[in-house]
Amino acid sequence: MKRLTPSTIRSFRRKVYDHYRKQGRDLPWRKTDDPYHILVSEIMLQQTQVERVTGKYREFLRAFPNLASLARAPLARLLRIWSGMGYNRRALSLKRLAQQVVAGHQGKLPADPAELIKLPGIGPYTAGAVAAFAFNKPVVVMDTNIRRVFIHEFFQDKKGVRDVDILPLVEETLDRKHAGRWYNALMDFGAMLKSKEGNPNRRSAHYTRQSPFENSNRQVRGRILKALVGGEPLTGPQITKAVGMDREQVKKNLAQLGKEGFIKKVGRTYVII
DNA sequence: GTCCGGGTAT
DNA sequence: ATACCCGGAC
Structure with missing residues (x-):
């Protein structure tokens, strides 16, 4: 396993934050600290590009401004609003999550990733993302943008890079006092790498092609x-x-x-x- | 038309 | 390991 020197960590953080200052994206879910709003954005972003989520995010929150309203929403109406997003199963999970939180957590999303991950539709990524973005917890998070940054920066000529080898670097470089801001910056840096330099994620051990959609x-x-x-x-x-x-x-x-x-x-x- | 992205559940 | 969705780029 690779270890980073303090100066490598410093210059890496500076590079990521410099990019964020100059080209950081101004996204609606970055202007709120409501955990429910942040959760909705994360569920949507699991499956859809940022540009297409922004409009749907607003429409969704207008229709279901809080967990209680989502919990009692008719599924058909929820799916109508969800349409165009794909992966309808996640809208269903989100509704079930809302029902569980209203019934069992006094209507408040938990801040602990170990609790979040027990809720339907929340896996390791979303649990960490909500903890970091809504509660500013210094947790280790892995997603496609983060993976791309680390492969590009620290696994230059490697192929078949495994997440297990990236995670220690995510932990070492994490800005623990400003986890939410750091991950926003990291993800923007990763999004930039995708458009500018091809896709380093092809060198991930977890990269797969999807099966054809037609007639599926x-x-x-x-x-x-x-x-x-x-x-x-x-x-x-x-x-x-x-x-x-x-x-x-x-x-x-x-x-x-x-x-x-x-x-x-x-x-x-x-x-x- | 063909290719592509992307966490979670099973 | 594989299924889940849709729209955008080409």
């Missing part, structure tokens, strides 16, 4: 939910027609969406729960 279950699921978010109950054949894809595949995905808690069958029709 993902596409079928998306279309099924899109057909149902209007709120009108539809029969199996009506859904198959709306989706315009293989009937057996539609049936299989209807069953799966039922199991996950998106939809239920009412007589011969399906509706969003």
Whole structure:
């Protein structure tokens, strides 16, 4: 494992903060300290580029300004607002999270990552990000932008770089007194590297290509939910027609969406729960 | 049309 | 290890 000298750490921090001062992005979720707002932004950013999240973030918070309003929101309305974001499962998780926090945490998000990670839809990254951005906790966080920065800076000619080898460097270089600001700066630096110098993340051991989207279950699921978010109950054949894809595949995905808690069958029709 | 990104759950 | 989503770049 690589160790950093104090002077390497100093100049690295200076470089990252210099970039942040000059080119840091002015993003809406950086102007709030409401943990719920920050959580919403992080869930959205898991799956969508920054430019497309900003508008949706505002629309979402206008519709669901706090955890209590999200907890009692009808799922169909939530999915309508979520549409265009992809990964509907995360909207469902977010609603379940809101219900749990309202019922069991006095309506307040916990600040401890070990507690956050127990909530649905929150994994290691989001637990750390909320702890750092909403509560300024000096936790170690790894995401694609952070990974890119460290591979670019400290694993220059290496291939198959593992996160396990990067994490100690994230910890060593962390600005512990200003964790939130530091991670904002780090992520902006990483975003800049993507556009300027190709993508160092291809040298990550965790880099994978995704499978094709066309005719995939993902596409079928998306279309099924899109057909149902209007709120009108539809029969199996009506859904198959709306989706315009293989009937057996539609049936299989209807069953799966039922199991996950998106939809239920009412007589011969399906509706969003 | 083809390629691409990206945490979490299982 | 693999599934989940959609829109933007080309």
